[in-house]
Amino acid sequence: MKSFSSTSFANDHAEVLDLALAAVSKHPQALFTDFQWFLYEARDTVFFTAFSKTSFDQDGLANLVANMVNLAPQLTHGFVGARPGQPFPKHLLDAITSIEVVDEFDGYPDKWLSKSPDIFERDDLPLFRVSVVTRRGGPDAEGRASLIQVRSSHALLEGSDSALLTRSQSAGHGIMSDKSNKVSLGSRFKGKLRGWMMTWTYIILANILAPEEKPWGFKTLAIERHRLRLLANKLGVRQRSLYFALVTHALNGDGEDKHMSKKVIGAAYTMIDGKRNDADDDFFRVRALQAKFKVNDDFVEFVRAIDDTVDKIEQKDITKFQVMMNAMFKTLRGLNKFSKLLPGKRFWRFNGGFHVVLTLVPPHRTYGPMTHGMIEPIYCGAWHPAANICTFCPGREYVTLNFSMETRHIANVDKITTLLGKVEAMDIASSGRKVVEDEAT
Helix, strand or coil: CCCCCCCCCCCCCCHHHHHHHHHHCCCCCCCCCCCHHHHHHCCEEEEECCCEEEECHHHHHHHHHHHHHHHHHHCCCCCCCCCCCCCEEEEEEEEEEEEECCCCCCCCCCHHHHCCCHHHHHHHCCCCCEEEEECCCCCCCCCCCCCEEEEEEEECCCCHHHHHHCCCCCCCCCCCCCCCCCCHHHHHHHHHHHHHHHHHHHHHHHHHHHCCCEEEEEEEEEEEEHHHHHHHHHHHHCCHHHHHHHHHHHHHHCCCCCCCCCEEEEEEEEEECCCCCCCCCCCEEEEEEEEEEECCCHHHHHHHHHHHHHHHHHHCCCHHHHHHHHHHHHHHHHHHHHCCCCCCCHHHHHHCCCCCCEEEEECCCCCCCCCCEEEEEEEEECCCCCCCCCEEECCEEEEEEEEEHHHHHHHCCHHHHHHHHHCCCCCCCCCCCCCCCCCCC
């Protein structure tokens, strides 16, 4: 991620807040951009979780949430009765927070992760939840007294927000597009045309080909950052390319039997680019890109090919795909407004042929009162219907890999560390490649 800002979404101007209140009084999601609307309708969720040296009671947890809402005022949007930019009353704080006491932390955080459907069960509650598991008897041998988890609709929070909140910084959103940087009329027209065509193609194919809901699982993995940094340098690739290669190669499997594809792995990945334009979404900083990774059982060749692929994609105009996607979101929202039967329930279970979504969030480095006492590793991930997602969350000491996938892939996650050790032990000849510094550093 080249950069991410922390401009405020809701401010102190009474007139702006009054206008926002009038809008959400008519419709709870009135202030959502088309991208936000898409993620809300899909019931996409995100999570953040980490252990802490601090024990929490209900008042302490309520204060933590109040501070979080102050730093991320978009959390006050999107539900019936919302008052944008205003603090939550106690009854709302009590409804979205919980504390549980356990004997040990065995199985956490994985046993705590889910699709989070409860966030959407009541339309009169904020679209996020904050929970704490506290260890009975105080801190364990590692100094862990509690485990904190934040779960939210993806419409309200993205990875850069999580990183900012971890640093106790403002995670509000201003107008994130750059109106002064104009996308050409030709590019905009082509993007909108492709988006319109893609919308109808997806709706038709989804209602014909979308599979039934599949068994789903969640798993986390923490790897020391220095191991990955050293290996990326040894291979002469971006750290990001190494992350992508380890996950896709291990999950796809060796030999003839492949779990994703025998020829090409279709991947969507995300990045944050500082060069915004007037066609970008007004809320989200993130941009989506698509890539195809040619399958190769030789890992060294595979990771270097991925690095070359990523480099070629990002040397081109990376706005093209996002312009098309934004046009698709807008078209879908318009169709849904015309008829609630569109795009249809099956639409959300159609992944368009992508085997995996790879998301690298900005570094999560604890600082300030929001994360006082928090201990690495820090886990951060997402869930979207039918999308096999791996979210990479770098901290100071660890990178966590956070999986939300079909259970058949979850069973292969442990192969990643085995593959890592195998490649580390290789005698790899220098390729003369220049190591490119990227967002993982």
